[in-house]
Amino acid sequence: MSAKSRPSRNPILAIISNVRVLQWVGQIVFVIIVVALFSLIWTSIVTSLNTKNLAPNFDFLQNRAGFDISNAPDWYSSNSDYWTAFQVGVTNSLRVIVSGLVLTTILGILMGIFLLSSNWLVRTISRVYVEVLRNTPLLVQLFTWYFIVMLALPSFQQPLTFPSEGVLPIPLRFAIYLVLFIFLRRSVDHLVINAPRRVFIITAFYAAVIALEGAFRLAFTQPTWAAYYGSGNLLEFAFLLYIVISAVLLAAAWFAPQELRWRALGLAVGQLIGGLLFYFGIAPNAALRVELVPAVYISVRGFVFPEILATARLAEWLAFVSVGVALAIILWIYFGRLIETTGIQYQRGWYCVLAIVIFAALGWVFATAQPPPTVVPVEQDGQIVLLPLDEAREQGLLTREDEQLYSTQPFLFVLPEKRGLRFVSGTEIAPEYMALLLGLTVYTSAFIAEIVRAGILAVPRGQLEASRALGLTTVQTLRMIILPQALRVIIPPLGNQYLNLSKNSSLAIAIAYADVVLVTTTIMNQSGQSVTGITMIMIFYLIISLLISVVTNGFNRRFKLVTR
Amino acid sequence: MTTLNDSRNLPQAEPVVNFDEPPVKPPPLLAVGPLAWVQKNLFSTPLDALLTIVGVTLVIGAITGFLGWAIGQANWLAINFNLRLFFLGRFEPEAEWRVTLLVLLVAFTIGLSFAAWARLTRGVMLVLVLLVALTFGLPPLFRAALPVPATYVAAGEVGIASGADTITPQPQLAFIARAGETVTVRLADSFSGDDASLSGLSGFADDAANQLRNAAARRLETSARIDEITRLLAGDLLTSNQRAQLEEDLAELSVPDAITDTYALNDASVQVRILRGTTGEEIGAATLEGSTASLSVTLPEDGWYILDKGVDGGAGNALLRADGVFPLLERTVTRAADEAGTGRSGSIAQYARLTDSFTTEEVRPTADGRNLPMATIIDTQLRGTRSFSEYLSLFVAPFLGQVNTAVLALVVAMFAGYFGGQALDRMRSPANAPRRASGRLVAWLWIVLPVLMFVFVYGLGSILPLTDTRRWGGLMLTIMLAAVGIIASFPLGVLLALGRRSSLPIVSLFSTLYIEFVRGVPLITVLFMAQLLVPLVNPTLAELPNVFRAMIGIILFSAAYLAENVRGGLQSIPPGQEEAARALGLNGLQVTLQITLPQALRAVLPALVGQFISLFKDTSLVAIVGLLDFSAMGELIVTQTEFLGLRREVYIFLIVFYFAFTYSIASVSRRIEASGAGKALARKI
Structure with missing residues (x-):
């Protein structure tokens, strides 16, 4: 419209009043200002550095570093550049x-x-x-x-360890309770439909467990498991107490209303069973003795974790695993198609995991099945001798590299071992x-x-x-x-x-x-x-x-x- | 009647249709009330119950553990005694009034803000008044009713051995006290009996007394350890390795003799004298023998005193309880010659009592040309487990006593702002906008305050003398860096945001490059750059103080983040706004300045508060380039010999303070935003 009203416009004026031209001119000015500012700053920095003989360059990177870095990898020393x-x-x-x-x-x-x-x-x-x-x-x-x-962690001499070193007795009766409990729950829920009988069985089970455990707690305050047969009088007293409780419960069951009768009966019988098992020592009082060796050491000097070392046979095992992974990918795609076309929800994730696990196990069997070398060269008293593998291991002549070379397993799991003031194995x-x-x-x-x-x-x-x-x-x-x-x-x-x-x-x-x-x-x-x-x-x-x-x-x- | 329960006995194919009314169930027993709440919120499923039990155990353990430590063992003297350092750093005392004025102005503005944008409920006001009353009421109450921890000193000439080192008690101990205070010295006979009581000694104890305590504790520990090893060896839960180790340990251990047998503690009579420090004149003397005798002296004037003690005939040692002798801290202050007071000038040693900041500048007494040993915090440390009443009298009362005037002033200034704002509104605001007058005033105040802060703290030419920036520190510096950072980066940030959204490709490219570059590198590198490169640019910049270089770095850094916030605001404006403005004939500049930018800034105000908070936290990084901000001050304090090893206490103080500060800003800004007043605020700006 404005062009129509003013047709005879000065062309130069038209160019400089054109928005696009103005924008470009403005931008060029902007660039010039920015570049000028930066070059000004840069030159003054470089000049003042030059006067101190410190002109920026990358040549100094080849100079010797001369300082130590704590916990540096092997490839660095203070002589590096x-x-x-x-x-x-x-x-x-x-x-x-x-x-x-x-x-x-x-x-x-x-x-x-x-x-x-x-x-x-x-x-x-x-x-x-x-x-x-x-x-x-x-x-x-x-x-x-x-x-x-x-820095408040314990000292290197007395570190926190996990699990702490020692012997852990695991009473087998707990495992048996657990198995019985699962078995009873399942069989009772599936087979026994009659409600009162179900109540009876479950109640009797709980009562037996409580009676047994109570007796153990009552009779043996000492945690040492070997003394289970020690205190005679207390044992008989506990047993008598249980008999009396059972009798009272039985009498109560007789007079109890209908809905409570089976429960009371269960309690009484459970008590009796628990007491008998306890008194005659049938209750498994053996314990699994597990020797615990520390896997993690925590002290003010840092954390030490077990080390996983690759051995010479890792490659074989990894080959099997990669076949498993490839198969898993194929299965994933194949079942993905099936799910899309048929709409049936296959559990393809499980199939894939299964494929990998099977091949990993196969690979493990294959890798460990090959016999280790019968004799190995080791250094003994300054000279190389050939010794049977077991003998060399017993004499402690195998270095860590030898172990990696001759082990039958794909990888070694090495626990940290402290000798004197440092750890000889483990990741610190x-x-x-x-x-x-x-x-x-x-x-x-x-x-x-x-x-x-x-x-x-x-x-x-x-x-x-x-x-x-x-x-x-x-x-x-x-x-x-x-x-x-x-x-x-x-x-x-x-x-x-x-x-x-x-x-x-x-x-x-x-x-x-x-x-x-x-x-x-x-x-x-x-x-x-x-x-x-x-x-x-x-x-x-x-x-x-x-x-x-x-x-x-x-x-x-x-x-x-x-x-x- | 067919009920659903029997349906499993029916053939599968037959549909079951129930025409009966559904059975009327009784209402659940627990629907309302606290028990129902507990069941619903804490024990709804077995997993929930397990989590609750684990959580309750953890919380109770953590809280009791922390409180037990904080009350019974922690030494909060490092906090109580360094409050000025924490808040103001080493700022010139002559210019301190400016900071005080500024803080009062901020409190006033906060009060005014509440008048303009929110309301103070009566409950909040009551709490504030109560707070002031408590800070004034509790210290005298505690001081009157609760005992401060006792001070124990050892006397005698026999060396006391514990482990490898032996300590001989000092014959004289210098201390400061006020006029009218009473010093009572008596035999600490309750400890002379057995090791168990001696190892439980708690209070201020000098090194020799503490050595007695250590020796007793060591003996008890050793015999306990021997018992434990014997018990372990009797059982069979040990690996062979452990067994060998324990047997080796057992062979090395032997129980030392009881302390009372070794040192003939409190057997002989003890000569005790109290001397005036400056003149050496005797004020009181007594021979302590048996449990009843004690020396009690009321001191005539402020200043130094000497506790002189010795065991008759040099036979054995004595453990004395000296009430009224407290540890001191030595500081150096500079006094001008013409200043009134002691008449001394130059660098003067000043001694302050740690329990109540009583200070003296009297010359420390000497013997044979050497300074007498004094009850410093290093020699006479707070040891052992303390009771709750000692915690209150030693830490809480002095702390409240130090801050009460400040709290009162702040609350009064805040109330003045609040009620002043309300009065202003009643007089000046139009009826249709009842809070306009106070709103305008407060908006202006918040804009002016940061500038005022800088001017007040730094100075202004000849009107206010310039302060030394190297002495800036503590919380003041932290707030200053954050506030200056956010205010000064504002124009740059807005320009960058507009530049990034600009249709001009070069401008947009440059802005984007700047923003992405700065956002891609850590603040610490920007600070390093400002420290190292700014002085190289220009000789005049080389003399720029460290603080200002850090400020430049923070501003450049903050601008990039601010630009992204503002850009977010600009993007949130519907394009119709700009199109409408164009249609009305406004040009590009007018559209930006009058239409889009005001709306964008209104939208980003909450984000700006968030950025202030994160900048407030991030400024702690200036510690790495050598500035003593709030957190660096903590590190500085724990490296002083007096407060060595009190890092835990100092860091807990820092964390609590930072948390209280940022959390309260965040929650107040959330509340203002939610109340809709945020929009009103934005409209005014």
């Missing part, structure tokens, strides 16, 4: 980030479910957990984990790592719990009711109705929390865990290459962030609502 030190930092950071992500997801989902529990106490406790953790700084929590929890985890891992996991789990709770609450209640009305089971409802819809809400913020955890791992510096930030700041202090160092840290975290974003976006696309 800076670049290797940086790699140690990266490895340590990745170790914490990866295990932290897994653990925090599990803990967070658990706490999220607890937040929705119908149990008031569970709900309240988890609410307090979430609020306290969300509202205090992670740094303070890390300090607490490290200085207050980790430093307290700094544990404090950081626990701190990050617990802190992030509070946020994830809230996200999970919100996600599940976001599924309309009608969905649950409708799926119930359709006859789906609880598991089916959860798997096919609730989870897919909740995940849609959960995944984007969950990805954010994963990003936060990976970035928060940089707080390791506060408790002196040698992560990428700590190692790089040490490098920066030594070499003076602050600009390069900070750039390297930033690039590391940007790559991690990018990776996590890509993965969560992929999942997000997978669960996105498909609309037309």
Whole structure:
């Protein structure tokens, strides 16, 4: 319209008043300003660094590091170069980030479910957990984990062990009660329909168990199982007491009203049976003696866990397992087609698990069936001799590598063993790592719990009711109705929390865990290459962030609502 | 009659049709009342019951364990005595009035906010008044009614051995006291009997007295351990390895003699004198023998005193109970020459009593040119398990005594704001908008406050002298960093958000790059960058104090997150708004400034509160670049020799304080939001 009213317009004016031209000119000006600003800052930084002979470059990475890193892998020593030190930092950071992500997801989902529990106490406790953790700084929590929890652990000489070393007597009678109980419940429910008789059997069972246990408690306050036959008078007294109680119960059953009669009768007979079994020692008083060896040591110097070592035969076993996995995938697809075409709900998950388990067992049998070498070369008194395997093992001449080579099992499960002031086997985890891992996991789990709770609450209640009305089971409802819809809400913020955890791992510096930030700041202090160092840290975290974003976006696309 | 229960006896194919009325069931016994609630909420299924039992056990265990420790064993002196350090850091005392004024203004504004956006119920007011009354009423009450822990000192010349080290009691002990206080010294005869009572000694105890206690406890522990090993060896629940280890242990253990046999405790008579510290003049003296004798002296003036004690003939040791002698803390203060008072200037040693912050600057007494040993917190530590009344008199009463004036001032300022706001509304607000006057005022105050805070704390040219930024610290610094971070990053954040949504590709690309870059790296790297690179940019920036560099880092970091929040707000505005504005002939700038941005900011206010909270927590990271914020202050305090090993207490204080602060901000903002007043607030802005 305006063009019509003013046809004779200056062309130059028309060009400069054109919105698109103006926008482009503006953007070019913007770029020029930004570039000028940045180059100004950059040149002044470089000039002032040049005057100190510290021009940023990457050449210094080849220089000798000269500092030690606690709990560093074998390939690092203080003679390595800076670049290797940086790699140690990266490895340590990745170790914490990866295990932290897994653990925090599990803990967070658990706490999220607890937040929705119908149990008031569970709900309240988890609410307090979430609020306290969300509202205090992670740094303070890390300090607490490290200085207050980790450094208050017992000394290396007297560590906490799990399970604690010793002999555990397991009374066999408990196992027998359990078996009897299951058997009775099943057979009574299936076979005996007559209600009074059912009541009688169950009541008698309970009475017998109570009588037996009561007698044991009464007669033997000493926990040592060997003394079961010791105290004669008490034994007879207990037995007499039971006879009297049984008689009273029998009399009561006689006079009792109809509905209570069978119950009382059951009690009386149960008492009597229990007492007899006890008195004549028929009740199994033997115990299984289990010798417990510690598998986990916890002390102020760190945590030690059992080690799993691969042996020479692992490959054979893994080959079988991979065949099983391949078969499982085929089964999954095949039954998936069948389910789609016929509508019959095959339990394809179970078939797949079964396939893998069968092949794993087969592989195990195959791998262990081959005989070990009869004689092995070992070093004895400075020279190599050939000895039978058993003899060499008995004499303690086999090194760990030899064991790995000659073992018949696909892998070895090695318990930690303490000799003097160090562990000769087992995986050691430093307290700094544990404090950081626990701190990050617990802190992030509070946020994830809230996200999970919100996600599940976001599924309309009608969905649950409708799926119930359709006859789906609880598991089916959860798997096919609730989870897919909740995940849609959960995944984007969950990805954010994963990003936060990976970035928060940089707080390791506060408790002196040698992560990428700590190692790089040490490098920066030594070499003076602050600009390069900070750039390297930033690039590391940007790559991690990018990776996590890509993965969560992929999942997000997978669960996105498909609309037309 | 056919009932459903019999249906299983019928042939399957035949349908069962029930024409009868359904049987009338009696109402459930438990439908209402506390028992029904318990059944429904705690024991509805077996799993529920199990969880409840486990939960109750855990909660009871945790609470009793914590309270037992907090009352019986924890030493909260590190908190009581460092409150100023926690809240203000080492801020100049001359400028402290500014912070006080500022805090009162904040309390006033909070009161005014309640007047404008919410209501204080009578219950809340009553609780506040009660709180003030309690903080004023309880300390004198506790002090009058409850005893403070006793102080035990050892006398004699015989070395007391426990384990590897031997300690000989000091002949003299210096302490400070007020005029009119009474010091009573007598033999602690209740401990001379046996080891069990000696090992249970609790209160302030000097190293020698504590050594007696340790020796007794050690003896009891050893004999208990021998009994336990014998019992274990008699049973057969041991592996051969364990058995060998225990037999080895048993061979090494031997029970030492009872303390009373070893040291001839409280056998001989004890000479006790109390001397004036400055002059050495004797104020009281007595020879203590038997349980009745005691030396009780009323002190004439404030200052140093010396407790001199010795056992007659040097035979054996004595354990004395000296009431009125409490541990001290030594500090150095700087006094200007012309200041009134003692007339001394320069660096002066100041001594403060830990139990009630009584302070003296009198010169510490010396003997043979050396300082006399004094009852410091290191020498005369709080030891053993304490009773609840001692906990109240030693920790709670002094704590309340320190904070009561502050609590009173805060509550009064808050009430002034609240009632002032209501009065203002009655006078100035139009009838159709009954809270407009106070609402406007409070909105302005909240905008002005952060600026005022910066000006007050830092100073303003010649009007308010500049303060030393290196002495900023504690909670003040934490709040300052968070508030400055969120306010100063606001313009940058809004610009970045608009830039990211802009249709201009280069601007949008640049904004996106900035936002994603900053959000992809940890705050700590941004702080490092600000610390290391800012000084290199320009020689004038090189002299920028550490605090301001950290502030620059926080602002740059916070802007990226703020931009994402604002972008969320911008996206939530229906496109019809912009189209309508365009149709009315507004240009792009007008549309943004007058239509979209105001609506977007209104929508993101809750998110901004959330960001303030997370920034408040995140500022604790400045500790890593060497600033002494609230949490770093805790770490600083536990590295002082006086408070070594009190980390637990300090961290519990930090956690409780952080939690109370952030949780109350979050819940108040939630409440304001839910009450609809949040919208009103946004409309005013």
